[in-house]
Amino acid sequence: MQSSRSVDTYQSSFAVYTRSLEPSLLMALRIDDSVVLVMEVLVSACKALTNSGDSRPWQERIEACFANVDEERFREILTAFEEQFRNDNPKHWVDKFKNEGYTSFVERLLGAARYRLLVNALKEDAAVVALAVRRGIRALAPFAVAWNDALSLMSKSQLKAASRGEVLAVNAVQLVISLDEFLGNKVLASLPMEATAATSPDLAPWAPDGPDILAAQCRTLVTEAAARRVERANSPLVRKIRGARDALKYSEDGISQAANSLIELLDRIMRESFPQKDVLLWVDANLPDEPGLTYLDEGQRKPTKRAEALCLIYGGEPVEAREANKYDDGQGPSFLHDILALVLVSARNKLQKLKHADGGTPEEREQLMAVLSALEGALMLGLTIGGISAKSTEPGELAA
Incomplete structure (x- = not known):
């Protein structure tokens, strides 16, 4: 799994957390690089858009997030989004984390402390995306x-x-x-x-x-x-x-x-x-x-x-x-x-x-x-x- 960040300025709590885990754990959790990449890009873009302290037009904010992303990495990002939003993949992940069997498995695998960190990271990222969606709806x-x-x-x-x-x-x-x-x-x-x-x-x-x-x-x-x-x-x-x-x-x-x-x-x-x-x-x-x-x-x-x-x-x-x-x-x-x-x-x-x-x-x-x-x-x-x-x-x- 690649460890380099794909965007600058803003970070995804989930991306930061997963990069602290051993590759074997990520494999067991079925969390691959494309999942992390999508979360990182999505959350970073939402943070850029909702940053009230940044007076630049929204296009410039987004461009700044990806200023150092080269063409090869950009293609990887597009491929990751295509993979993760194909068919009903987003719903699949939501259903997984609602399933008590899966969450119990994750907690046993990570231990209680690291499991709480994962849940908190996901909630923090979800809050960022939800804020961007609410502002978008109101717009x-x-x-x-x-x-x-x-x-x-x-x-x-x-x-x-x-x-x-x-x-x-x-x-x-x-x-x-x-x-x-x-x-x-x-x-x-x-x-x-x-x-x-x-x-x-x-x-x-x-x-x-x-x-x-x-x-x-x-x-x-x-x-x-x-x-x-x-x-x-x-x-x-x-x-x-x-x-x-x-x-x-x-x-x-x-x-x-x-x-x-x-x-x-x-x-x-x-x-x-x-x-x-x-x-x-x-x-x-x-x-x-x-x-x-x-x-x-x-x-x-x-x-x-x-x-x-x-x-x-x-x-x-x-x-x-x-x-x-x-x-x-x-x-x-x-x-x-x-x-x-x-x-x-x-x-x-x-x-x-x-x-x-x-x-x-x-x-x-x-x-x-x-x-x-x-x-x-x-x-x-x-x-x-x-x-x-x-x-x-x-x-x-x-x-x-």
Whole structure:
């Protein structure tokens, strides 16, 4: 078994412990180098990501962990992960340590004192990983709110017609909250979190006042993130989002003004990111058999709004081949890209109706706010996955 460390700066308690054992014991325990390597890399990465004292972007933190790992060792790491995460290996190890027969065997083999050290080392590493997972789950909340808001524009018939529509019926915000509660109550509560970089907010219940309050807080982050994404894709257009909100606040004709601003935002960000001739080339190269992407206007072939939206969300990049699964038939645009494009088109259609609103009623204002939230959510998600404006962020923060 190799004794050299694979990462710098951070250590896995389990890796340190196993390297103190005789090779014969490790062989009897069925702990080989790939197991230790996976634990070392996983825990080190989680420690780097959760180190609040390190102000560097998360990519730089991870790179620093492996700064001295040569190409050969890196290949060993990849092979180790492939081996240990093949089939149900992780579940196999968890089941082993839950099995009283196996744990009794390990305790007899190591002796009571060394067995306690092993258990403590495993718990310390598990606590580090659990903290990283909790922060990761909480970082997903704004994305979940953006997704829920985006889907709110889709009618029941659209949801039903969508491929694997049952996925769209899931409340993403409630799902994230439920995962967080499970992690806190069933996992973190049983681990030595004092051995990690966990803060009081990390350990406290996340949504004590209910999902609606949390969603409202996250919606503010989505608004800010959508504006940043639009600004990076086309800086003058960010005024359109802010102008729409100002019109709703201060203008008597605010609904119509806001609707017009948002329609112009959508049309210009699609047209100026990818002109129609480029969209047609992209469609012909990537989705030639997909219906509803082109039409004839006085004999001239043009892309539909759906085609423009898809090209924007793909960032003009190729539509990669993919295997079919229960959520995606593997044909045409991916499930996620297609849904977000549909939301953008639906938002534009609803805005076309609202721009003629002249009553200024509370119902019309509520409809416009719902469309605005959905549009911001779809733009944040769409521009993020489309790679229009990639920028690193801190783990636990909303992707900027």
